[in-house]
Amino acid sequence: MEKKVRVRFAPSPTGGLHLGGVRTVLFNYLFAKKHNGSFIVRIEDTDQRRYVPGAEEYLFDCLRWCGLEPNESVQHGGSFGPYRQSERKSLYKKYADQLIEQELAYYAFDTPEELEKMRAQLATPSNPSPQYDRQVRLQLRNSLALGEAKTKELLDAGTPYVVRIKMPEQETLRFTDLIRGEVSFDTATLDDKVLLKADGMPTYHLAVVVDDHHMQITHAFRGEEWLPSAPVHILLWKHLFGLEQMPQWAHLPLILGPNGKLSKRDGAKYGFPVFAMNWTDPSTGEVTEGFKEKGFLPEAFLNLLALLGWNDGSEKEIFTLQELIDSFSIERIHSAGARFDYEKAKWFNHEWIKKSSTDRLLPEFEQRLFTNAISGAEREKLKQVVALVKDRCTLLTDCNEQAGFFFTEPAQLDTTAITGKWSAEKRAFFEWLANQYQTSSLGDAAAQELLFKEKAASLQLKAGELLLPLRIMLVGGKFGPGVFDIATVLGPTVTAQRIARALTLLP
RNA sequence: GGCCCGUUCGUCUAAGGGCUAGGACACCACCCUUUCACGGUGGUGAUACGGGUUCGAAUCCCGUACGGGCUACCA
Secondary structure, eight states: OOOOOEEEEOOOSSSOOBHHHHHHHHHHHHHHHHTTOEEEEOBOOOOTTTOOTTHHHHHHHHHHHHTOOOSBBTTTBOTTOOOBGGGGHHHHHHHHHHHHHTTSEEEEOOOHHHHHHHHHHHOBTTBSSOOSSTTTGGGSSBHHHHOHHHHHHHHHTTOOOEEEEOOOSSOEEEEEETTTEEEEEEGGGOOOOEEEOTTSOBOHHHHHHHHHHHTTOOEEEEEGGGGGGHHHHHHHHHHHTOGGGOOEEEEEOOEEOSSSBOOHHHHHHHTOOOBSSOEEOTTTOOEEOBHHHHTOOHHHHHHHHHTSSBOOSSSOOOOOHHHHHHHOOGGGBOSSOEEOOHHHHHHHHHHHHHHSOHHHHHHHHHHHHOSSOOOHHHHHHHHHHHHHHGGGOSSGGGHHHHHGGGTSOOSOOOTHHHHTTOOHHHHHHHHHHHHHHHHSOOOSHHHHHHHHHHHHHHTTOOHHHHHHHHHHHHHSSSOSSOHHHHHHHHOHHHHHHHHHHHHHHOO
């Protein structure tokens, strides 16, 4: 029987959740759901210096907003915990000791200063970043160079040490990546990576292998930036658990910004978000805007991320989460990096707003338009407004401009758009119109338009020259849905009031 | 510098030996609309370069160029 599919997303709680991170989550999630598997979130908090308070809760908030709930995690529980690496510390030490025992790893006592010195001394123009590798390891302070007795002496004296993997002299390490096919590395070009740090914490390399094994991960998705360290992980799997136990790797192409790797700065510089939700740096108080707050629907956010480097082979571009699950396949993930295009991202959002139901959009609008709870009557009115204006909103935040005037009288009227062709006759027409709204029942939008045009014709006025002034009077500017639709939602009293008020501002 | 990955319109991509290289975003034009959008129709626009293999190459192979990533006791 096939092993049950288990995948994981393994972020370090150091800051905002990036576009690329969400896409990695999404692909994990889609793959898990597609194969009735489990999606696990494991917190990789092994670097205590980079730990940022609040980042972990923030991460789960983002996943919740996206609707990508894990099956197992710090917050969701599960039988493979703990799901925080800092709480699994002793486990890693055990494997580090085992590797040393088998002479596949060794103790290194070099201090950070000594390492820095070594690198500075060995650096040449043709080799700007010397490695801690087979070439130099015998000249450094480690158990390989020092011998058993001296090593024991240092250990007994409590000298701080790290554990480094002993890269084989010359061996070709190969594996089949689900996205790129066979990838191979020559160990002769690789360095002796640290596995266990001086503080007893594992590095990513050791932790990812140990945890993937213990959590029975079957498929490991991660960003392409990890590809160069894959051979270290392959080697550890070989040494510790056997290659046949190793999960299948899939290195996802990177999401690029306008120039190169997408960074937080790019967002600030080019005016688009890079994080899923607003992230506040607790040390500086600096806020980095998120897609949520920018006015994206999570459905659209996931949709656009999925289509960045993946497609189902057809020309379909708009997918619900369920449709993504149904049609997802790793083979159709592109191998090249994809440049993020904010214009296209907005298009996805617009398509989603258009296709979403009024009920789906109602809370989104309500939350943005009102600070306090609203009455049932107001909510009914808002429903009509949403239906009327949603097609014109690219971002949810556009609702302020597109729908705000239904609830609040426009602060300013763009009267310059009227005054050019203003006349006493027109004034008289609007006085009549305000009176009509005030005193008679004018019927639906079509009926109002008919009456409006008939009256204009009887006064020898062009309806077209009266429509724009009416719009300005009701809306404040040259935007919004059909004027009579607006008047209908506003109701006759408010419509009459707005016309009357505008007339006081006109000659 | 070394190692690894990549390369089809400006951007995201389809086409995995065989049509005039298809679609989407953006852009332009026209239509619709007496606001602005939506919508409709059409248009501009690409196989990085050089060699092979083949009757035939965007597709397979090699080289070059370019782009990206990694090269920490960070992930």
